[in-house]
Amino acid sequence: MKVVIVEDEQLAADALSAIVKKLRSQTVILSKLGSVEEAVQWFTLHQAPDLIFCDIHLSDGNSFEIFRQITVNCPVIFTTAYNQYAIEAFKVNSIDYLLKPIKTEDVALAIKKYESQQHPLPLDINNLHQLLQAQQLQQQIKSRFLVKQGQGIKAIPVEEVAYFWAEDGVVFLVTKQGKRFIINYTLDQLEVQLDSAVFFRANRQLIVHIDAVQEVRPYFKGRLSLLLQPHTEHDIIISSSKASDFKDWLDM
Template sequence: MKILIIEDEINAAKELERILLEQDKSNEVLAILDSVEAGIAFLKRNSSPELIFSDIQLADGMCFEIYKEVPVNSPIIFCTAYDEYMPEAFETNAVSYLLKPVTEVAIAKAMEKFKRLRFAFEPAAAIQSIEKLSRDLKYTYKKSLLVELREKIIPLPVNDIAYLYLENAVIKVVTLKGQQYYITSTLDELERMLNPESFYRANRQFIINRLAIASIDRFFSRKLVARLVMETPETIVISKANSSDFLRWLEG
């Protein structure tokens, strides 16, 4: 079973992972995420897991913000030190609500309950998969972008782009050969136009091409710095919340 853990206490997350793997060798923990931002990023880029274990109070807010931002059909087992969030939790796809410290017995009982209720989630998961496949078949990402150079409009193949950069409310497009152009779209619009297998939204200023990445440096506070094959106008920093997602994307 593919399981996602959303928990900002790393020791608690690792203990939960250990218990899940010991109880069933077929369990697979897809990722351990410690923030709302990381949860949203992961669920936007990946299909819904079969089950989510979720803390409620995270490093940057309440987990409910994730489920309001991203439609998730996965059943959720909440693990928290507080019982006052139970009503709000059961407005989501909650199948169980465990109070910390969570024991192996409590997890086993929650998993048994989930297995009994699992059929109720499967139709929704099937519908979601069909809808996603339909969207993927209908939607094709841009092969070229129309960029501006003086008085000309030029079709630029996206494979030639090294990065896109927001500078003083203007989007600069820089190619792998160092050519520079400008485009009138926003970074949010461009992120939707470009194939996420090749391009990554590193932060509020940069979208970068996988082909342009020369190396990754570790930065303080568990952030990362992407070094490209050419100089960039400023350092490309990937936040701590997105660093794991970025490395998974880089691996392909």
């Protein structure tokens, strides 16, 4: 079995690779790809593998964009941080989804399902995207976050949040007044619990509130550069594949 893993977290890609090799020792991992751009380039230049493991959220956009740009004629098993209800709904479409953190037994079942399907149904990206959006709407939207303040706990209304920033495995909530608090959520988890009308997943490190976007500037190769309020020490770049969606979001 020849496999390609599309995952922007190197540790997660390595862990998944190890699980697959443990379950099927003859498996050949052809490549580990970390972005939409890298995946499109690889699949354009190489013959399709037997199976793809693909994370939904990549460093430069939604992985569904890969399959909109090119045709990949092989089964895909997606990985995601969405809840179990969404996972079961996706499986109705004969496409397997693995809930993060990925467990060996789940990968084993997914591979068995792949091996049992002699004629897998074609991947319907538009249908999957619509289903994903529907599941997001069914998630309970967060109205506040509990954070530690000194020896106590403080509730911060979501309206006071400027953005969420991930750095070195830690996620910070940054308020519109510039205060930073550590929270026990990943950006993937936050993305499905926030109102998409006012929050946007800019890249793998940032989810930003629309009111925090102070200025948008053109950047190299169709990308965008953001100036936020409160200011950040880092350059905030939106990939070319997400630039159009970001502009549409700002104009809502």
